[in-house]
Amino acid sequence: MKSKIWLSSPHMGGTEQNYINEAFETNWIAPLGPNVSGFELDLENYLGGNKNVACLSSGTAAIHLALVQLDVKRGDEVLCQTFTFCGSANPIIYQGATPIFIDSEMDTWNMCPNHLEEAIKDRISKGIKPKAIIIVHLYGMPAKINELLSVAKNYNIPVIEDAAEALGSTYNSRKCGTFGDFSILSFNGNKIITTSGGGALVCNSLDDKKNTIFYATQARDSAPHYQHSVIGYNYRMSNISAGIGRGQMEILDKHVALRQKMNTFYKESFKNHKGVSVFQEYTDKIISNHWLSCITISEVAKFTKEEFQKAMNDANIETRPLWKPMHLQPVFKNTPYYGNHESESLFNKGLCLPSGSNLTDKDRERINSVIACFN
Incomplete structure (x- = not known):
């Protein structure tokens, strides 16, 4: 493997x-x-x-x-x-x-x-x-x-x-x-x-x-x-x-730039996948370090979150669901919450993808090959 x-x-x-x-x-x-x-x-x-x-x-x-x-x-x-x-x-x-x-x-x-x-x-x-x-x-x-x-x-x-x-x-x-x-x-x-x-x-x-x-x-x-x-x-x-x-x-700025490069990689890789959105800045007033690059997969996509996660796992590539909202955690089940369930929607359709500053071109090729399977 x-x-x-x-x-x-x-x-x-x-x-x-x-x-x-x-x-x-x-x-x-x-x-x-x-x-x-x-x-x-x-x-x-x-x-x-x-x-x-x-x-x-x-x-x-x-x-x-x-x-x-x-x-x-x-x-x-x-x-x-x-x-x-x-x-x-x-x-x-x-x-x-x-x-x-x-x-x-x-x-x-x-x-x-x-x-x-x-x-x-x-x-x-x-x-x-x-x-x-x-x-x-x-x-x-x-x-x-x-x-x-x-x-x-x-x-x-x-x-x-x-x-x-x-x-x-x-x-x-x-x-x-x-x-x-x-x-x-x-x-x-x-x-x-x-x-x-x-x-x-x-x-x-x-x-x-x-x-x-x-x-x-x-x-x-x-x-x-x-x-x-x-x-x-x-x-x-x-x-x-x-x-x-x-x-x-001593290498913080370099590592930030490499994480941002991974986000750009995902935007390019998913650009022709209808229903898949790569999480990115909504305004040029903010700059994210893109610690983790994330995607959301809507119902119009050709594949589900679960199907994509399984394909990545089968290729020995780690992914992770977005954070489960705190108000949905068993330990906080009786805690007050204010909102319209936006975070719950994101949790249901989102994934975190490999984003490390130490990923190589070969790693990106392997990731891209899984994404290409869903074209």
């Missing part, structure tokens, strides 16, 4: 090992050290806008610490995009709060500003003003930030921007990950760049960064002994992982 073509596998640039070796040679094998500080500085310089970055163990941890610092607690409600990975929503539960799920709009597949405002008005009418809003840039596609932030500002509700999938994407020439009261990044093994596992919280002030590090290192008070006045967490990134990240930052 031919080797597996993965959806999005790690792609090293070559210098990562140098940073790791230096950490071993200097015995910085800990959740602090020069690689952590260096990686944070690299990210701050890349994002611009005088942001302050705290590197953590995961993007989920970053969302959790954003909620902690926004004082989200038991009995509160947090508005969250329903069309996303569970890591966007689960930290709401960690805090004992209730997620309120908001449907997508069809231009970007992200949170719909109209449904967001509808939900805010309805929750306020029920006596509970939402404590925060979690917006996601799905598959690297920037959300309708101006409209969403306008709604949030009108009701004075802070925004957590989940840019886990969107490092390198831009909205009106501004980097995703710089729009929220807090923003989060992910460096999981399948992301644009990876630290094996890891994430970061992007803060608007140095004080917020210091508070994030305080909470991420078990909230130890300034005392000659171990003293804790609040609950903390073991969420800090290790110096070894950060070393991988420093090497990855």
Whole structure:
């Protein structure tokens, strides 16, 4: 059997090992050290806008610490995009709060500003003003930030921007990950760049960064002994992982360009397939990193989603359905939801396709040969 073509596998640039070796040679094998500080500085310089970055163990941890610092607690409600990975929503539960799920709009597949405002008005009418809003840039596609932030500002509700999938994407020439009261990044093994596992919280002030590090290192008070006045967490990134990240930052722009090239490849490959749409920018004001290239297959296509997925699987090529909306997950079955089932429609007809920056011309030939079978 031919080797597996993965959806999005790690792609090293070559210098990562140098940073790791230096950490071993200097015995910085800990959740602090020069690689952590260096990686944070690299990210701050890349994002611009005088942001302050705290590197953590995961993007989920970053969302959790954003909620902690926004004082989200038991009995509160947090508005969250329903069309996303569970890591966007689960930290709401960690805090004992209730997620309120908001449907997508069809231009970007992200949170719909109209449904967001509808939900805010309805929750306020029920006596509970939402404590925060979690917006996601799905598959690297920037959300309708101006409209969403306008709604949030009108009701004075802070925004957590989940840019886990969107490092390198831009909205009106501004980097995703710089729009929220807090923003989060992910460096999981399948992301644009990876630290094996890891994430970061992007803060608007140095004080917020210091508070994030305080909470991420078990909230130890300034005392000659171990003293804790609040609950903390073991969420800090290790110096070894950060070393991988420093090497990855050197090839970030190259990897973004290669992911975008894969999206162009799919647009060309499917251009004569009626009923198949490749997910792409709806306006030139946004640029997606195309972390994952996705397609939707409508009822007028010559093949179904299931038929295409089987053909790809038979060729040992990985595909994956789009995220199952959170409001349809068994664990959230009794959770409030506002929308018109747009995300459910996308889930039913959409697939993620191999998108890695390390895919070769031979890989593309194999993928194209499966697509050609449906001509």
